[in-house]
Amino acid sequence: MTDHFNGIKDIKGNRMEQQHLSWFRALCDRLEGNLVQFTRLQSASQFHYKAAASVLIAVFVYFAFAVLHVQAETLVFIVLVFSRLWPKFSALQSNLEQIGQTVPAFRHLRELQQASEAAREPEPLRLAEGGAVQVAQGFELRDVYYRYDREQETYALQAVNLRIPAHRMTAVVGRSGAGKSTLIDLLIGLVQPERGQVLVDGKPLGAGEAYELRRSVSYVSQDPFLFHESVRDNLAIAAPDASEERMWEALRFAAADAFVKRLPEGLDTILGDRGVRLSGGERQRIVLARAILRNPSVLVLDEATSALDSEREAGIQEALERLRGRMTLIVIAHRLSTIRGADQIIVLDNGTIVQNGGYTQLSEEQDGLFGKLLSYQAKASG
Ligand SMILES: Nc1ncnc2c1ncn2[C@@H]1O[C@H](COP(=O)(O)OP(=O)(O)OP(=O)(O)O)[C@@H](O)[C@H]1O
Ligand SMILES: [Mg+2]
Known part of the structure; x- marks a missing residue:
């Protein structure tokens, strides 16, 4: 059902209602089948249990009368005691059945818990507040290998x-799928390499260091995320002490000040499903403002301006140029015009670095992937 609501636009826009409904129906059928099977099992076991109990009682009464010659009053007394005790036994039995029913779910939950514990990040190494670590020299990757699934070869x-x-x-x-976002995950320690080393300022980046490093990193992911809160709260979550003035400054940087001013309640407008819904580009700009507001030492932008019009993107590009020197900027972009000013360009293909150098150098390299990508874009823009 969550899938249905989340994907409603794609489902309706492509007339996939029927197919999606039949998935849902198949799922319900399976659920129904399981439930019927369970009830059948439960009543069958109840039946056997009760039948066996009746036979047992009959045999007992017969034995008591015919063989042991127990007196009638004593027998009535025993039967009374039994009938009092009986409900306890049957409660025991149905409780056992319930436990049997919940054990698989519990086992799954335990497995999930153990997996989460195993992947837990160590506590931060240094707890000094305020003074964020500054990346002074830079990052280095040495012969790094990473794959998402250890069973896969690629x-x-x-x-x-x-x-x-x-x-x-x-x-x-x-190209798409080349491994750009994965490279960023490795750099900021969200994942650990299978082989090789990630070094920050010459020191290996372990899980503890990564936690510390990310204090000075602002990361705008490919899929910008806003909380269902006001614009102000969405900004303040990154920098709780930021003044309103600094918020506006960050919004101006991200070319978001004009539209935020136009929102019904300005900074206090609630965003999200029950508040104001933003366009893709507007969302991107608020997330960018949030990243800037933290005043990070390292700013990572994964396709952070992809949904913006060229005019706004150029504005943000200029603003970024001004940040250079103060921050380490790592930018992923498909639109190559946006990285004209980069000091270094890394070209990835199929998980390996195929080219590395300055913009002019790479565009002049014959048969390079960068030149090819450039010429496609030149053709596209006429
Ligand atoms: N969470 C994941 N689990 C398994 N495989 C993944 C996961 N994320 C990415 N991959 C795979 O790893 C490869 C690299 O993905 P990555 O997201 O780094 O590409 P990318 O260069 O950022 O692409 P794009 O430009 O489309 O964002 C792809 O083949 C992708 O299928
Ligand atoms: Mg990506």
Whole structure:
């Protein structure tokens, strides 16, 4: 049902109602089948239990009378005691059945809990508040291999060696599925490499260090996420002490100030399903403002301006140029015009680095993937 509501636009827009309904129906049928099977099992076991009990009682009464010659009063007394005790026994039996029913679910939950415990990040190493770690020299990847599924042969990233200098702008480009987002996950320690090393300022990035590092990182993911709260709360979650003035400054940076002013209650407008719904580009700009507001040492933008019109994107590009020198910028972009100013461009293909260098250098390299991507875009823009 959640799938249905989340995908309603795609479902209706492509007339997939019938197919989706038949999935749902199949699921309900399975549910129904399970329930019927369970009830059948339960009543069958109840029946056997009761039948066996009746036979047992009959045999007992017969034995008591015919063989042991127990007196009638004593027998009535015994039967009375039994009839009092009986409900306890049958409650025991049905409780056991219920436990049997819930054990599989409980086992799944335990497994999930254990997996989560195993993947738990260690407590932060240093608890010094305020003074965020500054990345002074930069990142380095040494012969890094990573794959999502250890059973699969293909690596999402393999034999990756690179340096990302601090206070510069590094762009990562490549076809869809090349491994760009995965590279970012490795850099900020969201995932650990299977082989090789990630170094920050020359020190290996373990899970504890990664937790500390992310204090000074702002990451705008490919899929911008806003909480169902006001604009102000959505910004303040990144920087709780930020003044209203600084919020507007960040919004201005992300070219979001004009439309936020136009919202019914300005900064206090609730966003999300029961509040004001934003367009894709507006959402991106608020998430970008949130990232800037933290005043990070490292700013990572994964397709952060993909939904914006060229004019706004150019504005944000200029603003980013001004940040260079103060922050380490790592930018993923499909629209290559946006990374013209990058100090270094890393071209990924199928999980490996195929080119690495400056914009002009790469565009002049014959038969390079970068040149190819550039020429496609030049053709597209006429
Ligand atoms: N959570 C995941 N589980 C399994 N495989 C994944 C997962 N995320 C990505 N992959 C796979 O890893 C490869 C690299 O994915 P990645 O998201 O890094 O690509 P990308 O370069 O960011 O692509 P795009 O430009 O489309 O965002 C892809 O083949 C993808 O199918
Ligand atoms: Mg990606």
